[in-house]
Amino acid sequence: MPLNDDTSTARSPSDEPARGTRPDVGVDDPTDPNLLDRIVSRSPSRLGVGRAGPRPTTETLLRFREDHGIARDAVTSRVDEAVLASLDLLTIATLVESHEQFLARPDLGREISAETADYLREHCRMEPQVQVLVSDGLSSTAVEANLPDLLPALLDGLAARDLDVGTPVFVEHGRVDVMDAIGEELDADCCVILIGERPGLRTAESLSAYLVYGPERGTPTARKSVISNIHDGGLPASEAGAAIADLIAEMCEREASGLDLREGDRDFQK
Amino acid sequence: MSLDTADHAPGNGFDSIAEVLAKANEEKTGDQLAGVAADSEAERVAAKRALAATRLETLRRNPVVPYDDDEVTRVIQDAVREPVYDRIRDWTVSDLREFLVDSATTDREIGAIRPGLTSEMIAAVTKLMTNMDLVLATSKMTVTARCNNTVGTDGSLSFRLQPNHPSDDVDRILDATREGLSYGVGDAVIGINPVEDGVGTVTDVLEATHEFIEEWSIPTQNCCLAHVTTQMEAIREGAPADLLFQSLAGTEAGNDEFGVDVDVLDEAHDLARRRSTASGPNVTYFETGQGSELSGDAHEGVDQLTLESRCYGLAKRYDPFLVNTVVGFIGPEYLYDGRQVIRAGLEDVFMGQLHGIPMGIDACYTNHIQADQNDIENLAVLLAAAGANFFITVPMGDDVMLNYQSNSYHDAAALWEVFDLGPAPEFRDWLADVGIWEDGRLTDRAGDPTRFVR
Structure with a gap:
């Protein structure tokens, strides 16, 4: 590229708008x-x-x-303690002992120890209709960005549909299928996990809700439902709460999830 | 085939050839996740030593998945040219390594033994080789293939233009195509991964890219990387495809996970030969990647490098124009970081070329792997030095559909400049005609996508 030659594409730092608002057009003398x-x-x-x-x-x-x-x-990074405290979640961890291990061993992120299972049974209400879980997964940012709006909306929505909700739990270093293990231990009718998705370059705030009816270890993916792309640029957290509550109500009524539900997965795309 | 007799047993406390092969690998998280990796560096080196002393005949007689149980094994074993194999069956794996790195060994000598090799032999020698060994041996091999142009010739380095879009918007796909062409990229293929795996989408993408290629008389080929059966249906209904694509695994069970088998692939190859819009003769394209079998629970207790090698043994059956490993896409539970990705990338391209298939690479990473753009730029430099046939490129390295990063159009220009290379000969001439290439490099007009608007 030639040195700045005062063409229309030359840029000066002083008139630079905030990130994301100005396209990066850098071609000299385009056709x-x-x-x-x-x-x-x-x-x-x-x-x-x-x-x-x-x-x-x-x-x-x-x-x-x-x-x-x-x-x-x-x-x-880890989810901000203050965010977790404001959401009043019971916090547990999976078998994962470090962030490095979390990335390398997805199997450990799907399971909890016997001690953690005892702790859950001691501190959570047993046999709820709906067990709500939150996990950092692959994006703590997604949890921080969405949960303050999403969790109250979801809990209100479940209450409005007369569903009996257990003690909400935050699972550190969790994978989607940890809901099978926890749901089984608490003997929940159905389980939902709100979990951070692998970030792209466009957004790191995308969260998904995975749901299963009759959770037990080893439940195949085909028996799970998902509402994905929850973030400001996709399905906003405030709207997602009602959508998830609707799906849970349908699951409880039909006693099924995933492909067993007539409508199959509901995948909300922007 | 039966397990080998005692005089060929691996010894040194190892129970099977598959165990020696697995434990001789350089460290990979995928082998640890599968529970087949060495427990210590001492054990890893002991396995390498046992493997070094193993004769090629032992590897031939002990395929990692039994002949009767697995059609990939049968494809590989049945393709061996027996008189060539008879000349090298008594070599040890160490002998094979030293043959490959010998200064007297050229492409010609490697070509002379190639028909006698199995994928397990090629995997075995890879495990004994250092990164420099891999670069050196790969640099000796020239594997060319011809579709509408020729990839792999000396002095050329080709690139796939990958203009993916998150909702398969054909006009935006063409915008990204214009951008890539303006950087001289796209001689390997203009290849789109669709979001929706449907005949309608595949047809739309193929028609739009075909028309664009015709309009600008571009000596390249198009491809829509849906499931092969979707492409076949589109082609039967008249969609213009130059290359037919499929992802491959190194076991029958792995290919079953992908929804293909040898019968389907044979049928696809036959259809491509009859109905491809390209001049050929090479009209197929395959992608692979270490760890894909384990992710589908179809690894049969075998390490990921050996399974990757078997993918190439299967791909060879279809005289491909392009084969590439997608090396950092699968995640940190298979390849943890930049170090493992770079190692796997060098291994894969070497193994593909030693099989005699025209090998390229998608040097890439996801955002949860311990790697960044610098790592794949390193890998690109190493593999350009090694003479890989082609790389994948996306705008500024950012694939907005698959949500991962690969090499950029700018990387292509830099690699040509560093190594004094250029695109495929026919494509280079075309770039000169449209004013983008001159005197061995891009002109001032390069980088302007509106150059390709009438």
């Missing part, structure tokens, strides 16, 4: 500048970014690193 702007603005891909010789411009590079950094922090 069709208007079309280039349209190509860049209508695609989620990083198009029309231009180059510095064979390499990206520094601005393009920094935007990429910024987005990746947010995703990495969501994976590696």
Whole structure:
């Protein structure tokens, strides 16, 4: 790329808007500048970014690193204690002993120890219709961003449908199928786990609700339902609460989940 | 085939060839998760030593999944050219390693023994090789293939243009295609992973890319990477596909998880040969990746490197134009970090080329793996030095549909510049015609997607 030659694409740091509000158009002297702007603005891909010789411009590079950094922090950090405290959740952990082990051993994130099972039976109401679980999964950011709105909406929705809800539990280092083990130990009719999804570069805040009727260890994936893409840019947390409560009510009524439900999985996409 | 006799037994306290193969691997989380990895470095080296002394005949006679139980084993064993095998059956795995790295051994000498090798022999020697060994041996091998252009020739380094979109919007897919072409990328294939695995989507994607390729007279090929049976149905209804794609596993059970078997793949290959819109003769494309069998609970107690090698033995049956490993996509429970990803990438490309298939790589990572863009840039440099046929590229390395990162269009330009390489010859000429390539590098006009709008 030539040095700044005062063309329309030259940028100065002073008029730089906040991240995400201005497209990164970096092509010098494009064949069709208007079309280039349209190509860049209508695609989620990083198009029309231009180059510095064979390499990206520094601005393009920094935007990429910024987005990746947010995703990495969501994976590696823990959910803020203050958020957990405000949600009044009973906290337990899986068999996972470290973040490294959590990533390398998904089997350990699906199971709890005998001591933890005893602790649950001691502190939770047994045999609820609905057992609600929250887990960091692969994004603590998703839990922090969605749970303060989602959990009250879900609990209100379940109460409004006259469903008997057990003691809500936060599971550190959990995988989706830990709901089978916990649901089995508490003898719940059905179990829902609100869990952080693997972050993309576009958002680290995506959360999913996985649900199972008649939880027991080894329940196949096909017998589970999911409502995914819960975040501000997808299904907002405030709306997701009612949607999940509806699905749970249907599961309890039909005593089924996953492919066994007539409608199958409800997958809300933006 | 029966288990080998006592004089071929692995010894050193190991019970089976499969156990020696597994424990001789460099450290991978997937082998640990499967419970087949060495428990200590001492045990790993003991397994390497036992493997080094193992004769190729022993590996031939002890496939990791029995011949009668597994059709992938049968494909591999039945393809061995017996007189060639007879010349090397008494070699040890150590002999094979030293043959491959010998300065007197060129592509010609490797080609002379290739028909006598099985996937297990190739996996075995890989386990004895260092990263530098792998780069050196791979750099000796030239495996070319021809569809609408030629990949793998000396002096060329090709790239797949992967313009995926989260809702399969064909116009946005073409925008990302324009961007890639403006960087000189797309000679290996313009290949789209669809979100929706349906005949309608596949047909739309194939028609749009085919028309675009025709309109701009681009010497390349299109492909829509849906399930092979979906592509077959689309093709039978008239959709224009140059390459037919499928993901492969290294066991019959693994392929069953993918919804294919040798009969289906044979039928797909036959259909592609008759109905591909390309000139060929190589009209198939396969992707693989260490760990996919374990993730489908179809690993049969075998380590992930050996199973990956068997994928290539199966792919070879279909004279592919492109085969690539998707090396960092599967997650940290199989390949934990950049170190394991780089090692696996070097292993896979070497094993593919030693099988004689035109091998490339998707050097990539997800956001929950302990790796970043620097790791896959490292891997790309190593594999460009080794002479891999092609890499996957996406806009700025960010695939907005599959939610992972791979090499960027910019990486292609940098690799050509560092290694004094260029795209496939026919594609290079075309880039010169449209003013994007001159004197061995990109021109000032490169990087402008609106160059490809009429």
